[in-house]
Amino acid sequence: MPAASPQPRRPRAGSRRDEAARLAVLHAADDLLVEHGFGALTVEAIARRAGVAKQTIYRWWPSKVEILLDTLIEDSDKRLPVPTERPTAESIRGYLGDFARFLTDDPAGKVLLALIAEAQHDPHTAKSFHTRYLGPRRDQERDMLARAIDAGEVSPRLGLDATIDALVGPIVYCALTGSSIPRDLADTLAEGLLRPRSN
Structure with missing residues (x-):
């Protein structure tokens, strides 16, 4: 009996950018920069304002x-x-x-x-x-x-x-x-x- 063909791997859902989350991150970064300046802007603050996990941001953007x-x-x-x-x-x-x-x-x-x-x-x-x-x-x-x-x-x-x-x-x-x-x-x-x- 021939071996079953391996099923193609499904991409992890987390690797795809959710558009609503992406826009939330962009708007959060924009707003926080205006409010606090570049030096005080952090990925942690962006994640909190956008309502997403910090790891999600780092998966999509390096900085x-x-x-x-x-x-x-x-x-x-x-x-x-x-x-x-x-x-x-x-x-x-x-x-x-x-x-x-x-x-x-x-x-x-x-x-x-x-x-x-x-x-x-x-x-x-x-x-x-x-x-x-x-x-x-x-x-x-x-x-x-x-x-x-x-x-x-x-x-x-x-x-x-x-x-x-x-x-x-x-x-x-x-x-x-x-x-x-x-x-x-x-x-x-x-x-x-x-x-x-x-x-």
Whole structure:
């Protein structure tokens, strides 16, 4: 009598992310960061707030930085998308204004600022932050600006990356130093750096 074929192993239920639990963890991390800051944020506190076991979190994420990156990526995609329609000077100006409001008014903006700060002295955070968030977003912003140049909408005085740095840098600096972001800063930056090509 032939031996019975072994049955395929069923994956353990715990190895699959439950969507409700995943979202609870992301929201908990977001809220706790805003309430207590990055230094006081712990996986234990996130687990308590989310109502999940600490072991569950460590099975899904290796660190609190990776949790924060997940929430930042999801929230940025929803609330700060890089324009994909035909870019104009006005749509880029609008994106800069949205970015300023994101940093000052949105909890995910606080996550972004916290990760920028942490990346300055933690090489692992810096690498993951650049690989998972800054790099992909910079690619989208570079494409937006390149298409606006090709369409004759803008004529930057600097190269693509230098222009992006010059546009977003002052906004990030104000937010990181706790200064208020002037209402007309985005407009002023766009006007000075993205003046449409003159005929």
